[in-house]
Amino acid sequence: MLKESAPTAPHECADCPIRHRAVCARCESDELELLDQIKYYRSFEAGQTLIWSGDPMDFVGSVVTGIASLTQTMEDGRTQMVGLLLPSDFVGRPGRDSAAYDVVATTNIVMCCFRKKPFEEMMVRTPHIAQRLLEMTLDELDAAREWMLVLGRKTAREKIASLIAIIARRDAALNMAGMRGPLTVDLPLTREAMADYLGLTLETVSRQVSALKKDGVIGLEGKRRVTIADFNRLLDEAGDDSDGGMLA
């Protein structure tokens, strides 16, 4: 929550990288100006906990760059990631005043924050914001439900393949890149974070990643960079309908 570092690079909304996907996506320029008055940027370093579960929350905001994760921890230390926050994702819940989950920066991260109170007031007056937030929340709910299938019914190998496919898809959606032919994806998660995402141990993650590589489903450049020669092959390994839609 403290110890912010990297200078908070202030943007103009006009050239904001998440302008057309974030909670402000549908706003007209006059609405954007109002938002501009209550927004501020904050930067955090990889590894920092931005928000502790149970803490009072006095802001909400969007991830501008970088990745963060939402996690839940049991008393005995078992942890489960319940959200993976990529650029344009929204953090916090209007109308709730304490955080329900830990939010941890996985990479260095820049957030566009709004003080909660003014944001809530603005939501009432600006239907475009509430509309977009509803749409984003419904998308998150769909993602959560896909994730439940992964957690409840897939094998370790399928889980790893699913995770890589999910990240590749979101990556492509953000970069507007096509999805044909071989593509390369940055997997910005440690083995432990992947394990927390998938309900596995880090050893099992390591073994299955190696196995997928040995079987030629993926290639590795270093530890974190994955190349996918044949996306449909990957979907097949993930146990997904391999015809299903290319983008989200």
Add this chain to the structure above:
Amino acid sequence: MLKESAPTAPHECADCPIRHRAVCARCESDELELLDQIKYYRSFEAGQTLIWSGDPMDFVGSVVTGIASLTQTMEDGRTQMVGLLLPSDFVGRPGRDSAAYDVVATTNIVMCCFRKKPFEEMMVRTPHIAQRLLEMTLDELDAAREWMLVLGRKTAREKIASLIAIIARRDAALNMAGMRGPLTVDLPLTREAMADYLGLTLETVSRQVSALKKDGVIGLEGKRRVTIADFNRLLDEAGDDSDGGMLA
């Protein structure tokens, strides 16, 4: 999708059992009248599939009485429940025209349906509806995230205890009943449905239910009725912070 039976008992909104919890909860009486013009009731029998994943959806609606489940199925038949729809829960997604999941009636069920197109138009003009839907969707997202922890990190025994606790809580919330002392809950799910909810096999469910009974955590009246002598004991078995809030 067809074969509706039990006479569609039409209600007045005024004495509708979910009036103050459903998507219409915040509507004023004039808004309710508008909704009334586009609503109709449908009844389904236990076991019927109301909606098939991929089917076109021309309506959305609320569960009035009974229980339904949202499930996802893989090609090889593995299935995972991804939503448990109790009275007042909303079915369907405005803006989407084909169903993403199978919806199956677990018990006999009555739904209050709205034709999708008019409902969407009304949502734009009636902020109370969109507001309430956002609130409900955020609640569902929270529930989905709690569920992810259950699926990813809990043992079979903890999963069963969690499921019973979740149903008891929702039950209490709906009936406005307090939660002190011994309480009795109807578990309206077959062992197989519980297994699909929890990512287990039905044999494991059966064994763990028996074990919880043997250990005095729960009592059984028949197969489906559960008595809970000490709710905190149950939460403890579920691996939850046993102090945490009583209601949702």
Add this chain to the structure above:
DNA sequence: TTGAAGCCTTGACCCAGATCAAAATACGAA
């Protein structure tokens, strides 16, 4: 260049829960 701290991999072993099989119980319909 040598440590030290983080990550990641690999191996050996074990166990919670899956699988396979059969029997017991419940419940309508005829």
Add this chain to the structure above:
DNA sequence: TTCGTATTTTGATCTGGGTCAAGGCTTCAA
């Protein structure tokens, strides 16, 4: 009352992934 089907329980056995343990590989600081 009896048969037929669906549901549940219980037992025996198997196995995927967890646990424990040991090294290896990077990176960065001294």
